[in-house]
Amino acid sequence: MNDLAHYAQQTAANAQAASRALSIATGEQKIAWLHRTAELIRANFELLQAENERDLQKAPEYGLASAAIDRLRITDARLSGICDALEEVALLPDPVGEVIGSNPRPNGLLVTQVRVPLGVVFFIFESRPNVTVDAAALCVKSGNAVILRGGKEAFYSNQALHGLIKSALGETGLPEHAVQLVSTTDREAVGHFLGLDEFIDVTIPRGGKSLIERVANEATMPVIKHYDGICHVFIDKAADLQMARQIAVNSKCQRPGVCNAMETLLIHADVANQFWPEIAADLKAEGVELRCCDRSRQLTPDATAVTEEDYRTEYLELILSVRIVDDLAAAIAHINEYGSRHTDAIVTNDLSASTSFTGSIDSAAVHVNASTRFNDGGEYGLGAEIGISTDKFHARGPCGLRELTSYKYVVHGSGQIK
Amino acid sequence: MNDLAHYAQQTAANAQAASRALSIATGEQKIAWLHRTAELIRANFELLQAENERDLQKAPEYGLASAAIDRLRITDARLSGICDALEEVALLPDPVGEVIGSNPRPNGLLVTQVRVPLGVVFFIFESRPNVTVDAAALCVKSGNAVILRGGKEAFYSNQALHGLIKSALGETGLPEHAVQLVSTTDREAVGHFLGLDEFIDVTIPRGGKSLIERVANEATMPVIKHYDGICHVFIDKAADLQMARQIAVNSKCQRPGVCNAMETLLIHADVANQFWPEIAADLKAEGVELRCCDRSRQLTPDATAVTEEDYRTEYLELILSVRIVDDLAAAIAHINEYGSRHTDAIVTNDLSASTSFTGSIDSAAVHVNASTRFNDGGEYGLGAEIGISTDKFHARGPCGLRELTSYKYVVHGSGQIK
Numbered sequence: 001m002n003d004l005a006h007y008a009q010q011t012a013a014n015a016q017a018a019s020r021a022l023s024i025a026t027g028e029q030k031i032a033w034l035h036r037t038a039e040l041i042r043a044n045f046e047l048l049q050a051e052n053e054r055d056l057q058k059a060p061e062y063g064l065a066s067a068a069i070d071r072l073r074i075t076d077a078r079l080s081g082i083c084d085a086l087e088e089v090a091l092l093p094d095p096v097g098e099v100i101g102s103n104p105r106p107n108g109l110l111v112t113q114v115r116v117p118l119g120v121v122f123f124i125f126e127s128r129p130n131v132t133v134d135a136a137a138l139c140v141k142s143g144n145a146v147i148l149r150g151g152k153e154a155f156y157s158n159q160a161l162h163g164l165i166k167s168a169l170g171e172t173g174l175p176e177h178a179v180q181l182v183s184t185t186d187r188e189a190v191g192h193f194l195g196l197d198e199f200i201d202v203t204i205p206r207g208g209k210s211l212i213e214r215v216a217n218e219a220t221m222p223v224i225k226h227y228d229g230i231c232h233v234f235i236d237k238a239a240d241l242q243m244a245r246q247i248a249v250n251s252k253c254q255r256p257g258v259c260n261a262m263e264t265l266l267i268h269a270d271v272a273n274q275f276w277p278e279i280a281a282d283l284k285a286e287g288v289e290l291r292c293c294d295r296s297r298q299l300t301p302d303a304t305a306v307t308e309e310d311y312r313t314e315y316l317e318l319i320l321s322v323r324i325v326d327d328l329a330a331a332i333a334h335i336n337e338y339g340s341r342h343t344d345a346i347v348t349n350d351l352s353a354s355t356s357f358t359g360s361i362d363s364a365a366v367h368v369n370a371s372t373r374f375n376d377g378g379e380y381g382l383g384a385e386i387g388i389s390t391d392k393f394h395a396r397g398p399c400g401l402r403e404l405t406s407y408k409y410v411v412h413g414s415g416q417i418k
Numbered sequence: 419m420n421d422l423a424h425y426a427q428q429t430a431a432n433a434q435a436a437s438r439a440l441s442i443a444t445g446e447q448k449i450a451w452l453h454r455t456a457e458l459i460r461a462n463f464e465l466l467q468a469e470n471e472r473d474l475q476k477a478p479e480y481g482l483a484s485a486a487i488d489r490l491r492i493t494d495a496r497l498s499g500i501c502d503a504l505e506e507v508a509l510l511p512d513p514v515g516e517v518i519g520s521n522p523r524p525n526g527l528l529v530t531q532v533r534v535p536l537g538v539v540f541f542i543f544e545s546r547p548n549v550t551v552d553a554a555a556l557c558v559k560s561g562n563a564v565i566l567r568g569g570k571e572a573f574y575s576n577q578a579l580h581g582l583i584k585s586a587l588g589e590t591g592l593p594e595h596a597v598q599l600v601s602t603t604d605r606e607a608v609g610h611f612l613g614l615d616e617f618i619d620v621t622i623p624r625g626g627k628s629l630i631e632r633v634a635n636e637a638t639m640p641v642i643k644h645y646d647g648i649c650h651v652f653i654d655k656a657a658d659l660q661m662a663r664q665i666a667v668n669s670k671c672q673r674p675g676v677c678n679a680m681e682t683l684l685i686h687a688d689v690a691n692q693f694w695p696e697i698a699a700d701l702k703a704e705g706v707e708l709r710c711c712d713r714s715r716q717l718t719p720d721a722t723a724v725t726e727e728d729y730r731t732e733y734l735e736l737i738l739s740v741r742i743v744d745d746l747a748a749a750i751a752h753i754n755e756y757g758s759r760h761t762d763a764i765v766t767n768d769l770s771a772s773t774s775f776t777g778s779i780d781s782a783a784v785h786v787n788a789s790t791r792f793n794d795g796g797e798y799g800l801g802a803e804i805g806i807s808t809d810k811f812h813a814r815g816p817c818g819l820r821e822l823t824s825y826k827y828v829v830h831g832s833g834q835i836k
Contacts, residue, residue: 020754024777103799109788111798118810119780201810222640222811243833250835336438358828359442362537370527370831379836380529380827381521392536392619392824393640394812406810409798410776413788415661417668418797 004184008192011147011180012199015120018177019145023117027094029172030141034090036168037133038083044164045079051160052129055153062153064127072127072153082133085384089137092383095401096143110412115405117143119201122193123386124215126207127153132161136179138386142404145178147193147200152185159183190215197221204387204399224399227390228314229259229342231372234331234357236348237270241278243369244347248279250371251345253286257316259388260343260365260375264311264321266331272324273299280322288318295324311338328353332360339363342390343375364390364397422602426610429565429598430617433538436595437563441535445512447590448559452508454586455551456501462582463497469578470547473571480571482545490545490571500551503802507555510801513819514561528830533823535561537619540611541804542633544625545571550579554597556804560822563596565611565618570603608633615639622805622817642817645808646732647677647760649790652749652775654766655688659696661787662765666697669763669790671704675734677806678761678783678793682729682739684749690742691717698740706736713742729756746771750778757781760808761793782808782815 041048052074059069101113121144123135132150139146150158162181169176182189194203197220204224205215216223233251235244251262267276272295280290280300290303291310297303303322310321311334325331335344345367346357358366365375375397377385382400389395395403459466470492477487519531539562541553550568557564568576580599587594600607612621615638622642623633634641651669653662669680685694690713698708698718708721709728715721721740728739729752743749753762763785764775776784783793793815795803800818807813813821 020778020780023780105797105799109792109797114776116780222809240833246833246835254836354830358532360438362438362441362534363826365827365829367829368831370829370834371836373836374527374829374831374834375827379523379527380829381523391640396824397827406814408781409783409793409815411783411785411788411792411798412772413786413792415658415664416788416792417664418672418789418791 004186004189005192007184008189008196009199011182012120012193012196014177015145015147015180016199018175019117019119019143021175022140022145022178023096023119023143025143025174027096029174030094030143031090033140033168033172033174034086034137036172037137037165038086040164040168041079041083041086041133041161044160045076048079048157048160049074051156054156059153064153068127068153072129072157074129074157078130082130085130085134086137089141089384092141092401094141095405100407107416108414109416112410112412113407114410115402115407118404118406119144120199121146121404122149122200122203123147124149124190124203124205124207124211125151127151129154129157129161131206132158132181133165134384135386136165138384138401139404140174140178142401144404145175145180147180147182149182149190149193155185191218194219194221206387222394224387224389224395224403225391226259226388228340229261230263230312230314230338230340231260231343231345232264232266232335232339233262233345233347233372234266234325234328234335235268235271235275235279236328236346236350236353237268238350238353239268239271239275239347240349241275244275245279245282247345247347247369247371249282249286251373252283252288252320253318254371254373256318259314260372261316262320262372263313263315264323264338266334267296267322267324268328268331269295269324269326272296276300276322276324283320286318288320291319291321293323296322314340328356332357335361335363340390343367343372345370345372364388422604422607423610425602426607426614427617429600430538430611430614432595433563433565433598434617436593437535437537437561439593440558440563440596441514441537441561443561443592445514447592448512448561449508451558451586451590451592452504452555454590455555455583456504458582458586459497459501459504459551459579462578463494466497466575466578467492469574472574477571482571486545486571490547490575492547492575496548500548503548503552504555507559507802510559510819512559513823518825525834526832527834530828530830531825532828533820533825536822536824537562538617539564539822540567540618540621541565542567542608542621542623542625542629544569547572547575547579549624550576550599551583552802553804554583556802556819557822558592558596560819562822563593563598565598565600567600567608567611573603609636612636613638624805640812642805642807642813642821643809644677644806646758647679648681648730648732648756648758649678649761649763650682650684650753650757651680651763651765651790652684652743652746652753653686653689653693653697654746654764654768654771655686656768656771657686657689657693657765658767659693662693663697663700665763665765665787665789667700667704670701670706670738671736672789672791674736677732678790679734680738680763680790681731681733682741682756684752685714685740685742686746686749687713687742687744690714694718694740694742701738704736706738709737709739711741714740732758746774750775753779753781758808761785761790763788763790782806
């Protein structure tokens, strides 16, 4: 076994031991740790910014673009935001120990299903330092030990933040290995961790598609995956025109670079002549490039022709595929064929159309008369999210505290035998 | 693409198309199918037994032992049992469409979490023909299409049963590809299915450890795994002696060849001198071979010495590892070290000991004053089970209808934008 393999195994074994202690820690202890971590961060803005400065100095070496450098920077406002987030997680209900089901049996056995932590989370992420603290907060609050593997671009920032997290663990009586930071940024190390399913219960990669694919292929434990968001809005014939205009523009333009932004607009043929020119004008005013089907292009002749490939593309910028469809069934068929099962919306005032749409669209989130942009742990009331899942197994959509838990059956009897 | 690969892809694509229709089928349709399948089986006992006879004739060629041949045989009583099971599944609550959570948001959005089918289940099993029908019933009732891959030993029996299942699907208006039987018993075919994660949402292997390992290694989609049951009973110092004797004997002897039978007995040192000789006598009277630690062996000198390896062994027969431990903490440490996280029990009248044990034992099922043998979907009130999971991700312990489902977020608004 080489040094990296040995290091990974030791780290993972330490995490498992810590997870056992953490799984029975009281809610009060975990809350105390969250508050203490926030206090330590507030008391160390200067130290943290000095360490962050070391990362910023090296950023050009790593070829980071200015947007990426901006995300890496730790400002006073961002540190305050990190501390506020810790205190918000402290206020969330503790998921561990919740009784999520029970069956009193005829023979007197009381069967209960009790929520428990998953155990050990291996969390792989890129360069935003706030994610380091968010992930630690969500994992510890849900009773899980976490192994954090940040990007090399944030090496010094992450070391400094982790130092404070670790101090707070010690001060509040929680195991110091509850939150570990992988001390090497060697990519080979990740491979060693991904084979340690006897210690690690789930891996969560947060980053680009190639990272997620690599992790999904190599990991021997479950992975919570977050792939493309090819999101649709369907304007039904019974839509309100004003509402349709606002939802279309908001879904596409409010933040086009994110997974829950709209990529394809579908319009019912019965209202296309009336609606499409107005919606198209709104979108063009926002600078959206339109790629249209033959029918919609007749109404907006300056648009380019959409291709099959476009319908399968997550643009992540101000480009939109547009298609006029004959009816609701054609809209559903289009979405189930070309979509990525992320977030899809209908705009309608017809109850039967709404019911069909929510029943037939096989996506993590189906919105009626609301922008696709609301698919988010905070907006859904989960409090905070460690990621969004495009899987159907275990967790689907935004992953908050509950999605970091499993359950066990606890059965109380009085001497029953079979 | 060779013929087998093409066949697998076509079968899986058909299943996915069927799953879309099935996911919005009404509960009434699914109930009608369950009843009609039972009727057709009741009307075709002779046909089914004739086809089963063809399998029985070939059984010696496959080297089946007499116990395996017995499991393969379709008797009148077994056919009645299969029909009764179908009618019991018909009576279970339909899981699809259940609202499992909701958050009314301050901006007026109503966020709901709605239970939906997983989609397509690939179910791999061995030679018991009743499993063919059980699995189809549970999958269809939960809105999933299923691809059944039975063992070659039951080829003709499965073909005949599937013929009736398919007729019933057609007669009740459900898609004929909702239940498909893999028509080849070529082992290579399984490998092709295991790569089709774009069509298949979960694979459930039911069989020996080598089958499960192969599937877990090759599958690109999630797998519900069922590994060893190294189950413990801990007799606490505050146990009732009579209860301890009965639970120990029942957990070990009532059916020693199954996963929820006890493999190791742990006894608190404070009561070992009094309890162990009596429990040992009960176990010996049932023919159990005892493998004892040094301390317990002093009280039962005719027992052999237990080894580290024994503590990690699932005997599945009338052999028992025995260890006297200093206290509750030592019992918990032993179980978390040597156990397989399946089913572990404590016998005690001490509330604090019971609370510590249920909190600290990281197993799918933790029993207080009840035999380990109760860990079972039927006994827990799930109605029926398609398997037992030793995973912590998605489903843990017995898997019934709910464990074959996912959820989606359905969000109703009135024009909200972000």
